[in-house]
Amino acid sequence: MPIAETWLLPDGVADVLPEQAQVIETLRRKALDFLARRGYQLVYTPFIEYIESLSSISDSNQDLDLATFKIIDQLSGRLLGVRADMTPQVARIDAHVHPVEGIARYCYAGTVLHTKPQGFNTNRAPLQLGAELFGSSCIDADVELVDLMLSLLEHAGFADGIHLDLGHVGLFRSLVKHANLDKDAEQHLSDLYQRKALPELAAYTHDLPCGADFNALGRYASDLNALRQNLSPQVWADDEFAMAFNALATTSAEIQKRWPNLHIGIDVVELRSYHYHTGLTYAVYAPHRAAPLAQGGRYDGIGKHFGRARPATGFSCDLYALCAGQFEPVSVVVAPKGSQQDLLEAIAQLRAEGRNVIQLLGQDDVDSVAYATHRLQHINGQWAVEQI
Known part of the structure; x- marks a missing residue:
């Protein structure tokens, strides 16, 4: 098979290039920091698990089961599932790995994988971000999660017309x-x-x-x-x-x-x-969007599969979908080759200020950095940044 055909990506899977990756990563950090300030603790979950663990919800939800890729573990011979939703994994943590008395609040962000596109979303590998609350069956918990979801979207810039x-x-x-x-x-x-x-x-x-x-x-x-x-x-x-x-x-x-x-x-x-x-x-x-920005609900009894049934409510969103069509030009300062102290100090100062700085290599010049936007130059005895 020609190499031109083997490197093509499967349908529903896409690369994210720098101009949009920066937007997505900024939103991810901003959202997780926001959730942390509201008392939701960050957890990371594995990309694959034994299918029995992932079926804590899919036992009664055929749609989720059909959305889950299944593979054979070459070490144990058991059936593995690639997570299609992170909620069952967080429920496993709450019920079995990190059981706490009373109310537990968790948040997460990670890639999930679907066998087929879900709903209006053509992406089979969404970057799912969400929050879950375990241990309360009262209406106040539902109100908190809806308010949290709305506040998070407002914090991310989705306040008008929602x-x-x-x-x-x-x-x-x-x-x-x-x-x-x-x-x-x-x-x-x-x-x-x-x-x-x-x-x-x-x-x-x-x-x-x-x-x-x-x-x-x-x-x-x-x-x-x-x-x-x-x-x-x-x-x-x-x-x-x-x-x-x-x-x-x-x-x-x-x-x-x-x-x-x-x-x-x-x-x-x-x-x-x-x-x-x-x-x-x-x-x-939001206006002009067919798919929801975020969605969720109550799913009581979630931990029963792991021996600890708990009332629970939560929501999630796809960061890729939230950032669709948003791009941020990458600003890069190119510094000349050299090891003199004042040059190294100028580079360090710019990086400390949050600027992206690349120092040239060998005989390269500024034209070798295709995405350069500024250059660091020595003018009148001082290092200064100029736009290219």
């Missing part, structure tokens, strides 16, 4: 349980809700147990007041349903207090991560 979507999978889940539906009916309803197929929903729910309530759930999915008025008393008597509804309404009100100018949308049948999450779900969108 939109927050809130949902709660507990509404649909408790209604399915209340109506005693089988898995096929549950899956079909989930599909209808995700496609927003209201005429099909009305026809399908006509003879379904609690059919009018399932129809109302889809028809009034974005209006909690209208939904409240159109659901049957039997549904409101269900404690799980009422608890989920009140949690969604309370969270929305609390976030609106903290972010009075934020537009908040409600969608109680947003079920894209139905098998992943167990409660509140949230996502932030």
